[in-house]
Structure formats: structure tokens, C-alpha cells
Amino acid sequence: MRFKPLLFCFLQAALVLTVSLHASPAEACSPPASPRYFYTLTRSFPEDGASNVPLDTVVLIQPRAWQIPGTLADVHVRFHDVLSVTVTDSDTGELIPGKVDSWWAGSSGEAWRPDAPLLPNRRYTFVATVQQSGPRPEEAQGPTELRGSFSTGDQLSPPLELLGGLDVALESIETDKLDCTSGACTCAKVGREMSTHAQVRVPGVQGGSAFGSYRFELWVTDNTPYRFDGMNQHLEHKVLWGVWGVNTSGEPTDTLFEMPRNHYDANASYTPCFTWRVLDPAGNVREGAPVCLKERVDPPGSFFGCTVAPGARGSQGTAFLVLLGAMLTVWRVRRRPVV
Numbered sequence: 001m002r003f004k005p006l007l008f009c010f011l012q013a014a015l016v017l018t019v020s021l022h023a024s025p026a027e028a029c030s031p032p033a034s035p036r037y038f039y040t041l042t043r044s045f046p047e048d049g050a051s052n053v054p055l056d057t058v059v060l061i062q063p064r065a066w067q068i069p070g071t072l073a074d075v076h077v078r079f080h081d082v083l084s085v086t087v088t089d090s091d092t093g094e095l096i097p098g099k100v101d102s103w104w105a106g107s108s109g110e111a112w113r114p115d116a117p118l119l120p121n122r123r124y125t126f127v128a129t130v131q132q133s134g135p136r137p138e139e140a141q142g143p144t145e146l147r148g149s150f151s152t153g154d155q156l157s158p159p160l161e162l163l164g165g166l167d168v169a170l171e172s173i174e175t176d177k178l179d180c181t182s183g184a185c186t187c188a189k190v191g192r193e194m195s196t197h198a199q200v201r202v203p204g205v206q207g208g209s210a211f212g213s214y215r216f217e218l219w220v221t222d223n224t225p226y227r228f229d230g231m232n233q234h235l236e237h238k239v240l241w242g243v244w245g246v247n248t249s250g251e252p253t254d255t256l257f258e259m260p261r262n263h264y265d266a267n268a269s270y271t272p273c274f275t276w277r278v279l280d281p282a283g284n285v286r287e288g289a290p291v292c293l294k295e296r297v298d299p300p301g302s303f304f305g306c307t308v309a310p311g312a313r314g315s316q317g318t319a320f321l322v323l324l325g326a327m328l329t330v331w332r333v334r335r336r337p338v339v
Contacts, residue, residue: 047150054153058113106212124152174193198257200255202253215278217279220239221237
């Protein structure tokens, strides 16, 4: 069956108008209550008894979460919120100052980092404790306190090194067209459209205090690169979008994501720049050279050259006007005299 573009526009507009006019007023979307969890500890890096540990090491604590049956919480309590980590110089008994940050890449958990490099050829002890008030589920396994020790060597971790640059290719992919203007917790699918996606390959990485995992951060901006140390960059860019979750164990890795849109002008194109860097659990950072393309990212386009509303944000008024215009056009075509 072959669709006529005019008929398709008419049917699409009618569908959106029907959904818009018959939808009940959406209530404000508030996040639902979340399950409560009981956390236990599984392992640490360095492991208990490790030796020749780099002076800039971190102590990574890995948890396991057990859902507490029959209980809900309005605010989710993270593992980070209930964990405390202390590290002590075994020779002097001195408490080593440091801070705990979440690490979500490969060997995920909470990473304690010293404020300054540790002393060489010293023994350190650590204690990780989970302080929580919820009842322990019957099936929960593992301790809520973990103790261990390690000995340092006389060297820092090797420098964090990128083994290449960022490879980027743009491609057009068919995706669902969404309308997120109703105020509901989910967006409504109102058709199909072609949108631009980026196929990105991050390079290999070596060195640093990795524990087998690295995390990449990417930023997509229009015309000029993002600056990691810059302030008020929302005043410089109409497209400003961060990409997280690109994690590797050191090998080159591919990722695919939809390119962001110009939210100041839904019908505007832009030339994209990709700014990126890699981090390890110890906080070491290596920034790569930005990649700015000459290709333009066009706004998503609906099939057959027609759209019900600009971008993915339709309205009852727009849908009604499109429907009315389509009906008048069909009527005029049908009444055209035959010569």
C-alpha cells in the first residue's frame, strides 16, 4: 500500500488532535516512593594485606543492596549517605584526612581519597562502616563493617595516558517522535521522525589509579568547544549537553547517542563540538583534544516532509490548525474543476 503525503499529514494531525482533546488534565508528576534498602559490604580495593600500593591510592568500598520488604521511603537513601571510611597510619595512629566520593564505572562503589599522597613504605589500616536504621532482611548476606590493611611502596601511580583521539561520525536514524508537554510522568509517542545520532569511539587508556575502570565525560556544544574550567557557559551556547556513562576498562569503546536539539530555536541547525576527558577513581584527569565537525545537525524531520508540531512539542492549537489546513486543502483539491 502506498501512502499519499497529504493523506498521511491529515491522518497524523487527526490522531494528535484526538489524543490532545480527549486527554484528561495531567496532574503534576511527583516521583513515586522508592523501596528502602539495607546495605552490606562485599570487598575493598586494595584488598586486605596488599603491598607496594601506590602513594596516591584510593580505598574503594563495594556494596550490595538488599530491599527491605514492605517499606517505602519518600527520599532514596544512597549507599554514600550511610557509609563512613577511616584510614589510619599504623605506625603513628594518626587519622589520615580524606573524603569519600561515589565511583560508578566498572568496579563501582565509594572511593575514599586522601587529601595528600600517603607516606612511602608505611602500613595503613582502614575501617568501612555502614550506619543505617532499617531492619536487616533475612536474606541479606555480608557484613556492615569491613576492616583491612595495606602497605605502600615508594611510587605514585603511573600518569594517566590517552592512547588516541576521539572518533565521531554522525548518522540519521529513525526514532519515535515524542510529545512531553502534557505534564504527565511519561511522554506520548505521536509518530516517527528522523533524528541525528552520534557514533563515538573513545580511545584506549592506561595508567592512573584505575582498579580496572575509567570514566569518560563528554560535552556537546554548538560552534565552539565546552570549557571544563569555564563559568556561565550557558550564556555562550544554545546547545549545552553532557554525556555520562561511557565507562571502560582501558580498551577503545563505542557508544551511540541522539544529538541534542537547539532548545532556543527548535528549527535551527548547528555545527557540533565534542569536548571530552577521562577520569580514574583517584581523581586523576586527562583531557583530550576537542572535535568540532563541519557537518550540521539539523532538527528532527517527520516523514513525507510534514510535521504536526515543531520538534516534539505539539499543542492543541497547532494540531487544530494543521488539521483544519489539511481538510481545506483536501476539499479544494476535490472541488478543482476537470479541464
